[in-house]
Amino acid sequence: MDHFDEFSRPLEYLSPLDKHLRTVLRTYIEQEIMPLRRRYDEDWKEHTLIEPAFDKIMGELGLQKALFPQEYGGWGLAGSDYIFRFAYQLCEELGRADTGMAVALAVTFWPLLVIHLEPYVNERLIAEFAPMFCSTNKAVFAANAMTEPQGGSDIENMGLLKGRTIRTTARQEGDQWVINGHKLWPTNSGGTARLFGVPCTTRPGSADIDDFAFIYVPADAKGVTQGGPYEKAGMAADKNGDIWFDDVRVPAWYRAHGPGRDAGAFYQLISFGQVASTAFLTGAMMNMYERLYEFVSTRTYRNRPLKENEAVAGVIGRIAGDIDICRILGHEAAMMGDRRNKPYGLPLVSEELVGKIRNIKDFVSDRAVENLGKAMDVLGCYGPDRDWDIEKHWRDIKIIQLWMGGKQLCQMESARYFFNCETL
Amino acid sequence: MNRSLDYLFGTAVGDRGEDAQGVISLVRQWAEKEVIGNRLDYQRNYAVLFEEKARVLALSMGLQRLALPEDQGGFGWHDPGHVADVAAVLSEVGRADSSTGVLLTMNYALFSILTRFSEGREGLVEAMTASYLDDGLKITSCVLPGPGSAGRETPLYKGRSIPALVESRDSGSTLSGANIRPFAAGLRADLFLAVCADEKGRPCIALVPGDKPGIERGREVLTTGLNALANADISFVETEITRESLIQEPEAVPMLFTLLNLFLGGVSLGAGMNFFEILGDWSDSRVIRGSTPLKENPLCASVLAGVAEDIACSRLLLEDLARLVSPSPRAWSLDTEGLYTYAVMIGARIQKGIMRAINRGMELMGSAGYAKEWHAEKHWRDVKTIQSLLCGVGAAAPVKMDTARFFYDCKEI
Ligand SMILES: Cc1cc2nc3c(=O)[nH]c(=O)nc-3n(C[C@H](O)[C@H](O)[C@H](O)COP(=O)(O)OP(=O)(O)OC[C@H]3O[C@@H](n4cnc5c(N)ncnc54)[C@H](O)[C@@H]3O)c2cc1C
Ligand SMILES: Cc1cc2nc3c(=O)[nH]c(=O)nc-3n(C[C@H](O)[C@H](O)[C@H](O)COP(=O)(O)OP(=O)(O)OC[C@H]3O[C@@H](n4cnc5c(N)ncnc54)[C@H](O)[C@@H]3O)c2cc1C
Numbered sequence: 001m002d003h004f005d006e007f008s009r010p011l012e013y014l015s016p017l018d019k020h021l022r023t024v025l026r027t028y029i030e031q032e033i034m035p036l037r038r039r040y041d042e043d044w045k046e047h048t049l050i051e052p053a054f055d056k057i058m059g060e061l062g063l064q065k066a067l068f069p070q071e072y073g074g075w076g077l078a079g080s081d082y083i084f085r086f087a088y089q090l091c092e093e094l095g096r097a098d099t100g101m102a103v104a105l106a107v108t109f110w111p112l113l114v115i116h117l118e119p120y121v122n123e124r125l126i127a128e129f130a131p132m133f134c135s136t137n138k139a140v141f142a143a144n145a146m147t148e149p150q151g152g153s154d155i156e157n158m159g160l161l162k163g164r165t166i167r168t169t170a171r172q173e174g175d176q177w178v179i180n181g182h183k184l185w186p187t188n189s190g191g192t193a194r195l196f197g198v199p200c201t202t203r204p205g206s207a208d209i210d211d212f213a214f215i216y217v218p219a220d221a222k223g224v225t226q227g228g229p230y231e232k233a234g235m236a237a238d239k240n241g242d243i244w245f246d247d248v249r250v251p252a253w254y255r256a257h258g259p260g261r262d263a264g265a266f267y268q269l270i271s272f273g274q275v276a277s278t279a280f281l282t283g284a285m286m287n288m289y290e291r292l293y294e295f296v297s298t299r300t301y302r303n304r305p306l307k308e309n310e311a312v313a314g315v316i317g318r319i320a321g322d323i324d325i326c327r328i329l330g331h332e333a334a335m336m337g338d339r340r341n342k343p344y345g346l347p348l349v350s351e352e353l354v355g356k357i358r359n360i361k362d363f364v365s366d367r368a369v370e371n372l373g374k375a376m377d378v379l380g381c382y383g384p385d386r387d388w389d390i391e392k393h394w395r396d397i398k399i400i401q402l403w404m405g406g407k408q409l410c411q412m413e414s415a416r417y418f419f420n421c422e423t424l
Numbered sequence: 425m426n427r428s429l430d431y432l433f434g435t436a437v438g439d440r441g442e443d444a445q446g447v448i449s450l451v452r453q454w455a456e457k458e459v460i461g462n463r464l465d466y467q468r469n470y471a472v473l474f475e476e477k478a479r480v481l482a483l484s485m486g487l488q489r490l491a492l493p494e495d496q497g498g499f500g501w502h503d504p505g506h507v508a509d510v511a512a513v514l515s516e517v518g519r520a521d522s523s524t525g526v527l528l529t530m531n532y533a534l535f536s537i538l539t540r541f542s543e544g545r546e547g548l549v550e551a552m553t554a555s556y557l558d559d560g561l562k563i564t565s566c567v568l569p570g571p572g573s574a575g576r577e578t579p580l581y582k583g584r585s586i587p588a589l590v591e592s593r594d595s596g597s598t599l600s601g602a603n604i605r606p607f608a609a610g611l612r613a614d615l616f617l618a619v620c621a622d623e624k625g626r627p628c629i630a631l632v633p634g635d636k637p638g639i640e641r642g643r644e645v646l647t648t649g650l651n652a653l654a655n656a657d658i659s660f661v662e663t664e665i666t667r668e669s670l671i672q673e674p675e676a677v678p679m680l681f682t683l684l685n686l687f688l689g690g691v692s693l694g695a696g697m698n699f700f701e702i703l704g705d706w707s708d709s710r711v712i713r714g715s716t717p718l719k720e721n722p723l724c725a726s727v728l729a730g731v732a733e734d735i736a737c738s739r740l741l742l743e744d745l746a747r748l749v750s751p752s753p754r755a756w757s758l759d760t761e762g763l764y765t766y767a768v769m770i771g772a773r774i775q776k777g778i779m780r781a782i783n784r785g786m787e788l789m790g791s792a793g794y795a796k797e798w799h800a801e802k803h804w805r806d807v808k809t810i811q812s813l814l815c816g817v818g819a820a821a822p823v824k825m826d827t828a829r830f831f832y833d834c835k836e837i
Binding site: 383399 | 570578713724727809811812821
């Protein structure tokens with residue numbers, strides 16, 4: 001194999017933007033991210049190095065506009081039938097360089113998809129928020145503020161709990177929503193995002209999906225307080241912190257779609273997040289392969305290149321084989337999302353699609369966690385060395401296995417679908 | 425957590441002498457009062473905590489003297505009869521901080537080897553002991569055989585490349601080798617304990633004071649864990665070494681590996697036990713599905729069980745390994761080679777077990793496991809670092825080859 005691009009992916013699945021996007025992104029990534037990424041960990045708080053790279057990729061290159069319709073200055077991709085595959089490629093390419101950057105960008109799409117993806121389109125809100133993202137060359141971020149102090153998994157466990165555990169409340173007063181609550185950990189919090197999508201409840205303790213509300217809150221609205229970023233094991237390019245909503249008022253029409261439909265639109269997000277997560281992982285693993293290739297070709301055991309030793313070859317062969325399989329699975333997951341409107345496809349809210357995509361993400365996460373750990377072991381005393389990049393991916397991707405409701409929720413959603421479990 | 429670790433992870437405490445018990449409880453107090461209780465204050469700059477607290481432990485409390493010869497003012501725990509106690513002490517240290525555990529491991533390994541091969545080196549033992557007795561924190565850095573570079577043949581230690589070569593001169597020898605990655609702590613090491621090859625390619629150990637002319641240190645290497653033990657590549661440029669400081673006895677290098685596997689097994693086990701406590705606190709209070717305590721969910725409970733099982737089994741393995749290494753009429757006898765094999769095999773198993781426990785336990789902690797605040801992630805990074813450093817290049821392939829060679833008499837691997 002001559003190049004990491006040769007890891008398998010079903011060629012008939014590639015989006016029409018594939019070739020162009022790859023060329024442009026790689027150029028940006030090689031120039032803006034690769035030379036600096038080893039210093040990102042120390043930049044977790046200030047983002048002095050990270051911000052200019054975001055400005056280039058999101059602002060200058062314009063990726064933050066991708067979802068918005070062309071008439072608002074966007075690229076119109078949310079309306080295309082390849083949005084999942086486009087996102088997969090974008091997240092994989094960025095994940096190859098830095099999964100923290102990849103998640104910051106992908107999560108910017110996340111709350112915006114709630115108003116963009118058929119059958120849940122809200123033209124008025126699209127027109128409202130388009131200028132924030134489309135009329136600037138500086139990076140602008142959005143956040144999807146789901147997780148609360150008592151737990152993130154339950155909120156994502158819509159299939160079972162239907163929003164019953166959400167404590168952030170929305171109360172309608174005249175033509176405004178009044179929001180109170182405490183969220184934590186959202187990607188692009190910690191002072192980064194300009195816009196939050198906030199899942200809340202209009203009736204605390206209710207398991208009626210009509211009481212689930214998804215409401216947009218500008219970060220500078222009165223009553224919004226943000227804490228500084230948390231210090232984490234990795235993912236320095238993503239800031240995460242606390243957000244407090246204290247009698248925050250937004251116009252009533254900032255609610256995404258209304259009773260019942262908010263829950264449907266929100267549920268569509270889960271699979272998008274899982275597909276993007278899979279792409280971060282295959283991207284990171286492909287970069288691991290590049291670095292591993294160099295190591296096993298140039299370093300020796302018994303004075304022979306490591307890769308020519310059968311025992312080591314057995315390990316690295318499995319690692320590369322897993323990447324190959326995971327990449328096929330990742331593209332399949334993306335394609336499942338893009339088939340949503342086809343007669344043979346499944347709607348994004350179907351339990352089958354949610355279960356199958358969560359399953360792929362869970363599978364690929366496990367392979368990534370194990371293989372990056374193994375790759376560090378292959379490097380031996382160089383494994384923990386920042387200069388070999390593998391340890392950074394190892395630290396960064398562990399959270400991908402754990403976020404979005406945790407590993408166990410993935411297992412439960414798979415079981416729920418495959419075995420028709422009724423109480424899990 | 426309302427039950428003690430000793431109760432949960434039963435240990436053969438009966439075999440332990442009073443002295444050992446005393447040292448262990450002293451270290452436990454240090455761990456709890458000085459480190460575990462203060463972690464949040466030091467979150468931003470853990471290296472400062474390390475410096476301060478390691479000093480308290482090593483100097484004020486005397487742990488730096490633990491393996492120094494008794495007749496010179498040490499505690500005399502350098503002999504094989506004490507390895508189980510040393511490993512147990514290092515577990516207590518590792519529970520607080522792996523870096524401090526690794527620091528002490530290196531020092532203990534040094535004096536265990538030095539005193540074992542002290543014949544004809546009495547002057548050196550005395551001088552080294554004196555220097556480790558004074559009031560500075562002493563950092564020993566091990567240089568182990570590891571990956572070689574393609575196109576450059578080196579002498580081998582069981583397949584691993586030996587990076588430094590010794591050349592005899594009239595007055596002693598010189599040591600040469602470029603861009604070598606020490607195990608840890610290369611940047612500020614007071615002494616290098618370097619595995620090197622003599623002119624016949626035989627593995628031996630050179631003890632090289634860090635301030636000798638002819639030692640070049642590269643820039644600080646950023647690493648996944650053990651960051652307090654700042655590491656750097658080093659080059660020996662015809663560094664002079666005295667005759668006594670070259671240990672050519674064939675058992676020396678296998679013994680070094682044996683001790684490192686045992687002692688670092690202790691350190692990682694300690695880190696794993698503290699992770700267990702952190703996870704225990706989390707699972708006591710976290711609620712999922714709106715109202716179910718996390719630990720009462722059967723799926724989460726089965727993950728918790730896996731964590732406990734890995735830690736408990738690792739502890740038993742560590743104690744068995746310690747028993748094998750201690751000279752005891754009750755244990756079956758292994759020669760140096762057998763002991764070495766058991767040590768690397770069990771050592772790798774312990775690291776793998778603890779790593780798996782932490783990796784899986786983190787699953788249950790969601791974001792908390794990933795936040796520095798909870799400290800789970802620090803154990804995860806530290807133990808992974810120890811595992812990668814210890815088990816060798818090729819994902820423990822050298823350990824597998826050692827094992828196959830011993831059990832199946834392989835000749836070519
Ligand atoms: C139930 C059964 C049915 C069988 N039926 C048939 C049959 O119908 N036709 C037939 O021809 N044979 C048959 N066999 C034989 C079987 O195919 C061989 O035993 C098998 O292929 C292993 O080959 P081997 O014994 O030469 O061992 P090897 O191929 O020498 O393998 C021995 C070990 O070395 C490992 N190994 C092998 N090659 C490598 C390598 N390149 N690098 C690293 N490790 C390696 C293997 O994983 C294995 O662990 C059967 C065996 C069984 C048990
Ligand atoms: C870098 C990073 C980025 C993040 N980005 C975002 C973001 O953009 N938006 C956001 O809202 N949050 C975000 N989070 C938070 C993250 O999604 C949550 O931490 C995650 O959902 C898990 O929630 P928790 O930590 O509260 O754990 P808990 O929900 O308390 O879960 C604890 C454990 O219980 C298990 N569990 C939960 N429910 C069940 C069940 N029904 N059956 C069996 N086991 C179960 C879980 O799998 C987990 O192992 C991010 C976190 C990080 C670190």
